[in-house]
Amino acid sequence: xxxxxxxxxxxxxxxxxxxxxxxxxxxxxxxxxxxxxxxxxxxxxxxxxxxxxxxxxxxxxxxxxxxxxxxxxxxxxxxxxxxxxxxxxxxxxxxxxxxxxxxxxxxxxxxxxxxxxxxxxxxxxxxxxxxxxxxxxxxxxxxxxxxxxxxxxxxxxxxxxxxxxxxxxxxxxxxxxxxxxxxxxxxxxxxxxxxxxxxxxxxxxxxxxxxxxxxxxxxxxxxxxxxxxxxxxxxxxxxxxxxxxxxxxxxxxxxxxxxxxxxxxxxxxxxxxxxxxxxxxxxxxxxxxxxxxxxxxxxxxxxxxxxxxxxxxxxxxxxxxxxxxxxxxxxxxxxxxxxxxxxxxxxxxxxxxxxxxxxxxxxxxxxxxxxxxxxxxxxxxxxxxxxxxxxxxxxxxxxxxxxxxxxxxxxxxxxxxxxxxxxxx
Numbered sequence: 001x002x003x004x005x006x007x008x009x010x011x012x013x014x015x016x017x018x019x020x021x022x023x024x025x026x027x028x029x030x031x032x033x034x035x036x037x038x039x040x041x042x043x044x045x046x047x048x049x050x051x052x053x054x055x056x057x058x059x060x061x062x063x064x065x066x067x068x069x070x071x072x073x074x075x076x077x078x079x080x081x082x083x084x085x086x087x088x089x090x091x092x093x094x095x096x097x098x099x100x101x102x103x104x105x106x107x108x109x110x111x112x113x114x115x116x117x118x119x120x121x122x123x124x125x126x127x128x129x130x131x132x133x134x135x136x137x138x139x140x141x142x143x144x145x146x147x148x149x150x151x152x153x154x155x156x157x158x159x160x161x162x163x164x165x166x167x168x169x170x171x172x173x174x175x176x177x178x179x180x181x182x183x184x185x186x187x188x189x190x191x192x193x194x195x196x197x198x199x200x201x202x203x204x205x206x207x208x209x210x211x212x213x214x215x216x217x218x219x220x221x222x223x224x225x226x227x228x229x230x231x232x233x234x235x236x237x238x239x240x241x242x243x244x245x246x247x248x249x250x251x252x253x254x255x256x257x258x259x260x261x262x263x264x265x266x267x268x269x270x271x272x273x274x275x276x277x278x279x280x281x282x283x284x285x286x287x288x289x290x291x292x293x294x295x296x297x298x299x300x301x302x303x304x305x306x307x308x309x310x311x312x313x314x315x316x317x318x319x320x321x322x323x324x325x326x327x328x329x330x331x332x333x334x335x336x337x338x339x340x341x342x343x344x345x346x347x348x349x350x351x352x353x354x355x356x357x358x359x360x361x362x363x364x365x366x367x368x369x370x371x372x373x374x375x376x377x378x379x380x381x382x383x384x385x386x387x388x389x390x391x392x393x394x395x396x397x398x399x400x401x402x403x404x405x406x407x408x409x410x411x412x413x414x415x416x417x418x419x420x421x422x423x424x425x
Contacts, residue, residue: 008036075328128160295338314376323369
């Protein structure tokens with residue numbers, strides 16, 4: 001069985017007004033197909049685009065897109081943030097581990113899926129490359145699948161192997177993947193957070209790391225550890241030096257020993273070369289990767305996730321600034337709960353004590369309209385550049401005092417006053 005390559009402009013003709021279209025995400029964002037689809041904006045109306053994070057800063061800046069396309073985001077990325085917070089988009093609060101159910105149960109039935117794959121091998125199998133996540137399920141349930149076939153897409157091991165018989169149309173491209181360097185965003189504050197987190201991580205732990213500078217800062221502080229493992233929804237370049245030094249070995253994992261397990265990867269060209277045809281790294285369906293019973297099966301599971309703000313009782317807002325939708329629930333709760341249930345596990349919320357505009361991220365009350373992603377019942381460790389607060393088993397006042405102790409010094413007196421007014425002496 002062979003595939004016939006055609007122009008993107010021809011293949012996206014299958015999209016009709018009123019259709020729901022899945023868009024492959026992160027480093028696998030099918031930019032070429034999306035641009036061809038957006039070029040049809042004058043002929044389409046009410047086309048719903050469903051995706052998790054997409055990359056491409058100017059991708060959605062086409063004038064008057066809102067007349068034709070509605071962005072129904074499952075995790076808000078910066079390139080659609082303004083759209084989602086306006087009248088031409090919205091956000092679906094959902095655990096990353098449960099997105100597959102939206103497609104399987106017909107809650108969000110898919111007419112078309114736009115995906116990004118490696119060229120087929122001699123047996124006719126392509127790879128979903130950097131992002132298996134929810135794309136495998138989307139392919140299974142979409143009525144029509146269009147693949148952007150890219151020579152520069154890494155071929156990865158795991159669940160992302162797709163036979164050409166599962167794909168209806170093929171468009172050939174040869175273009176580099178989008179790159180993100182989180183290591184360049186590491187600050188002195190995030191390094192301090194990294195050091196405190198490193199002190200909590202024992203040898204032979206299995207790590208999950210969220211998105212951003214703090215996870216890579218944590219990884220940069222682990223060079224004296226031994227036999228660490230990785231079971232995570234995503235990872236970036238920070239993992240590579242630890243693999244090369246023999247610090248990440250995955251030897252003591254109960255689930256997939258000797259393997260790095262992930263759902264997707266975002267980073268630089270170095271990362272994409274690292275994962276290409278690397279049997280040490282397996283990309284699995286996110287419904288499995290983020291399943292709490294799978295996460296907890298690994299002893300000493302450590303989940304490190306960040307927050308936009310946390311109130312003095314431990315409620316974590318990680319997806320919005322007040323009513324402004326900033327990101328999404330993602331997999332934070334999947335891993336926070338999974339790590340808490342793991343033998344010797346540690347769920348950690350790590351955040352800078354202060355925002356860029358000087359506001360405290362530890363607050364008496366969350367902003368009106370803010371979403372609680374992780375409840376105060378789920379929070380164990382909170383880390384800022386000023387230390388570690390352990391909240392598990394503490395009452396409300398004890399939690400408040402512990403969090404005030406790791407707040408930025410300029411805000412501690414204010415917080416202590418708020419605590420006194422609420423709880424008394």
